[in-house]
Every structure is written in C-alpha cells, then in structure tokens.
Amino acid sequence: MALTGEDVTGRRLVVFDFDGTLADTVAGICATARTVLRAHGVPERELERVRQIIGPPFPQAFSLVFGLSEDEAAQVTAEYRAIYQDLGLKGWPLYPGMRELLEDLRASGRRLAVASSKRETLVIRAVADNGISDLFDLVLGKTSDEQTSKAQTIARVVSELGLRACDAVMVGDRHHDVDAAAEVGVACVGVTYGGTAAPGELEEAGACAVAASVDELRRVLLG
Structure with a gap:
C-alpha cells in the first residue's frame, strides 16, 4: 500500500469506479x-x-x-x-472481499456511489446482478456516447447527494479516474489489484493512496 497524499478515512462519501475497481470485468x-x-x-x-x-x-x-x-x-x-x-x-463479478468492504463502509455511516464510464443502464444492471444495489445511494454511468467526461459524472454524484467535493473520495483503477476526480476537487485512491494500470501510473497521476488489494483498500478507507 502506497500512501502518497491526504488521509481520506473521514470522507462521508466513497465513489467507486466499476470496471477493474468494484468488479473483475x-x-x-x-x-x-x-x-x-x-x-x-x-x-x-x-x-x-x-x-x-x-x-x-x-x-x-x-x-x-x-x-x-x-x-x-x-x-x-x-x-x-x-x-x-x-x-x-x-462478465462482471465483484472482486473477492469487495461485498464485505461495501457492507462495512455502509455500517460505518459512509454513503456509497458508483461513477462509471459504462453505459448507465448496463452499470445499474451489473450492480443489481451482484446483489449490491441496496448498498449504494446512487449509481451513475454514461447516458450517451457523446458524453466523454467522467469528471461530469463524479460531479453529478456529489451534487445529487447534496455534498461537497471535500466530503468525497473517488476509488479507481486508471489515471482517467484520478484525473477526473482532480478536475472536480475530489481526492482519488488508486487500486492495482485489477492489473489495468501501468506501473507508477496512478502515483504519477496524483492518487492520494494506491492499494494493491481489497484489504489494503479497506485500510485506506476505514483506517
């Protein structure tokens, strides 16, 4: 586990990417x-x-x-x-230990959301297929192929839940997630357990921490 920036254990809202972060797609x-x-x-x-x-x-x-x-x-x-x-x-099973992490985050009082570059209808279906819809306050994705900005999706999550950027932390597996979160003032934790990011990619993008396993992600988010 690499800690490269601010402590995010107190953030009220945890926003997850889907592919390579929540689910092994x-x-x-x-x-x-x-x-x-x-x-x-x-x-x-x-x-x-x-x-x-x-x-x-x-x-x-x-x-x-x-x-x-x-x-x-x-x-x-x-x-x-x-x-x-x-x-x-x-095609989209949760990573081992992810369900338990989500349940524990929820039990700790955190609000949870998904912000994905997948089509919104498909990411909602994928979350439902895994039986975790009730753990999330909001699940958002792309509403059209013309929508290219993930930053807009993250900002929409924060706004629709009535919170501020400083209340949230993003969790994602690529520099695109870190970049998009930074664009709207949200700290981002990078994860490498999905094997999608190149070595050093997430650190170079400015992730506040990089977790190599779901257990490490748990420590970053819950302490």
Whole structure:
C-alpha cells in the first residue's frame, strides 16, 4: 500500500469506479474486444494493447488505443456491446472481499456511489446482478456516447447527494479516474489489484493512496 497524499478515512462519501475497481470485468472486456477487433482486421500484435481500452469511454477508447476512425470505432462499439451485454454476471463479478468492504463502509455511516464510464443502464444492471444495489445511494454511468467526461459524472454524484467535493473520495483503477476526480476537487485512491494500470501510473497521476488489494483498500478507507 502506497500512501502518497491526504488521509481520506473521514470522507462521508466513497465513489467507486466499476470496471477493474468494484468488479473483475477485465477478462470479459478484453475477450469481447479481441473478437470484434480481429474481425475488423486489427493485427494480433496490436491486440496486446487491448487492456488499455479499460478506463476511457467507448467508442472513443477504440480510437485512442487502436487508431480507429470515429465511424469504425462506433461500429466496433456496437458489435462489442451486442456480445458483451449477454455475458451476465460471469462478465462482471465483484472482486473477492469487495461485498464485505461495501457492507462495512455502509455500517460505518459512509454513503456509497458508483461513477462509471459504462453505459448507465448496463452499470445499474451489473450492480443489481451482484446483489449490491441496496448498498449504494446512487449509481451513475454514461447516458450517451457523446458524453466523454467522467469528471461530469463524479460531479453529478456529489451534487445529487447534496455534498461537497471535500466530503468525497473517488476509488479507481486508471489515471482517467484520478484525473477526473482532480478536475472536480475530489481526492482519488488508486487500486492495482485489477492489473489495468501501468506501473507508477496512478502515483504519477496524483492518487492520494494506491492499494494493491481489497484489504489494503479497506485500510485506506476505514483506517
């Protein structure tokens, strides 16, 4: 566990990213994306970068990582979603120990929310599939593919719950989460147990702490 900044154990609101943070979605996302990208002629050697699409919003992620045109990225996203949405719970299981952490945060009086770059309907479904909807005050995601700012989603969470940025802490697995939280004045704890961030990525982005396991995340959030 690396502590790089302020103590966030007293924050009233904990806002979680979903992919790679709450749920182990990496295998499902990467396998689905590889299937679709191969069909679009992306060379096998380039598919080694597929984990990098976790974090940025779709369809923009496919342009950012693989250089696809806007139109092709939109087509790849549509084909990806047609497959991915049918994965069900096997595609988005919680990390071991996460349910217990959420329950303990709730029992300590914390308010909990999700701010994801996934489509809002899908992230709400994924949270429900895991049986944890009642642990969250709010679950938000993207409402359209034109919405690219995760900072806006985080700000919306804080605002809708009637709190201030200084009352909240974000938890995420990529620099995109740290950057977006910083944009709206929210401290961010980075997590590496999902294996999505490059070494040093979260520290360099300014995460206030970096947790390598759910147990370490528990210590950062609850002390």
